[in-house]
Amino acid sequence: MICGAALAAGHAVKQYLEQHGREGRVVIFGCPAEEGGSGKVYMQQAGALDDIGAVMMVHPSQNTQTDSGCTAKEEVVVEFFGKTAHAAAAPERGINALDAMLMLFNATSCWRQQLPEDARLHGVITDGGIVPNVIPDYTRARFYLRSTSNAYLMGMLDRFKRMVEAACLMTGCTHKYDHLTSGTKSRAPNCVMNERYRQAMEALGQQVIIPSRGGRGSTDFGNFATVRPGIHPYFSISPTPVTSHSVEITAAANSDYGRENMLRAAAAMGDIALAYLTDATFREAVQADFDATV
Numbered sequence: 001m002i003c004g005a006a007l008a009a010g011h012a013v014k015q016y017l018e019q020h021g022r023e024g025r026v027v028i029f030g031c032p033a034e035e036g037g038s039g040k041v042y043m044q045q046a047g048a049l050d051d052i053g054a055v056m057m058v059h060p061s062q063n064t065q066t067d068s069g070c071t072a073k074e075e076v077v078v079e080f081f082g083k084t085a086h087a088a089a090a091p092e093r094g095i096n097a098l099d100a101m102l103m104l105f106n107a108t109s110c111w112r113q114q115l116p117e118d119a120r121l122h123g124v125i126t127d128g129g130i131v132p133n134v135i136p137d138y139t140r141a142r143f144y145l146r147s148t149s150n151a152y153l154m155g156m157l158d159r160f161k162r163m164v165e166a167a168c169l170m171t172g173c174t175h176k177y178d179h180l181t182s183g184t185k186s187r188a189p190n191c192v193m194n195e196r197y198r199q200a201m202e203a204l205g206q207q208v209i210i211p212s213r214g215g216r217g218s219t220d221f222g223n224f225a226t227v228r229p230g231i232h233p234y235f236s237i238s239p240t241p242v243t244s245h246s247v248e249i250t251a252a253a254n255s256d257y258g259r260e261n262m263l264r265a266a267a268a269m270g271d272i273a274l275a276y277l278t279d280a281t282f283r284e285a286v287q288a289d290f291d292a293t294v
Contacts (some may be wrong), residue, residue: 005226019246024277038182040220061234067189068211094135200268235265
C-alpha cells in the first residue's frame with residue numbers, strides 16, 4: 001500500500017505538470033527492506049537524495065493522522081560462548097552461556113523501569129540451547145534500542161555494552177557484540193507539509209487525528225527526513241481499531257476501504273508535491289521549517 005500510494009501520487013503529479021506545461025520533477029523511489037534491513041540508509045549513503053528537494057511517504061494504519069515523528073533505532077546482536085558439560089553428571093565442568101543471556105535480559109528489564117518515556121529496549125533470544133541435559137555453550141539474541149534523541153541513544157548503547165560485559169564477568173563466558181550498521185535516525189516531521197496533508201485529507205472527507213505525543217516506532221525514513229524536508233503521515237485502512245503488525249491489519253490492507261483511503265492519501269501527497277513545485281512561498285516555508293527543526 002505504501003508503494004501503491006507513491007505510484008499513484010507520482011503518476012498524477014506527472015500528468016498535471018505535462019498537461020499544464022509546468023516545470024518540475026517528481027521521483028518515485030523503490031525502497032527495499034524498510035524495517036528489517038533499512039534500505040533507505042544505504043540509499044542515502046549512495047547519494048539518492050543529492051538532487052531531491054523534499055521527500056514524502058504514507059503508511060497504512062488504523063487511523064488517518066499527521067506525522068508524529070519516530071524514534072531512532074539501533075540493532076545489536078549478542079552472542080555468548082561457554083562450555084558444554086552434562087547438566088546432571090558434571091555441571092561443575094560447564095560454563096553456561098544461557099545463564100549469561102538470562103542475566104543480560106534481567107539487567108535490561110531492571111533498566112527499562114528507569115528509561116524515559118521516549119526510549120524503548122526489547123530483544124528476543126534466537127538460540128538458547130538444544131537439550132536440557134547439556135549445559136549450553138552458545139546463545140544468541142537480537143536487541144532493538146530506541147530513543148527520540150539520537151544523542152541519548154548513543155548513551156544507551158554504551159550502557160548496554162557494559163551490561164553484556166558484566167554478564168560475562170558473572171558467568172565466565174566470552175561474548176561477541178555486533179552493533180549493526182543499518183541504524184535509523186529519529187525524525188521531526190515538517191510542520192508545513194504536515195498541515196497541508198491534514199487539509200488535503202479533510203477536503204477528501206477524512207477525519208484526521210493530530211497525535212498528542214511523538215511516535216515510538218522506527219523507520220529508515222527518519223534518515224531521509226534528517227537531510228531533506230519530509231513527512232511520513234498515515235491513512236486509515238480499517239473502520240474499526242486494528243493493531244499494527246497484526247493478522248487483522250494484514251486483512252485490512254486487502255480491503256476496499258483500505259484501497260480507497262490509500263488513493264486519498266496519494267491525492268494528498270500529490271497536492272503537497274504540486275504546491276512544493278509550483279508555489280515558491282510554500283516551498284520556502286517548508287525549507288524554513290526544516291532549517292529551524294533539523
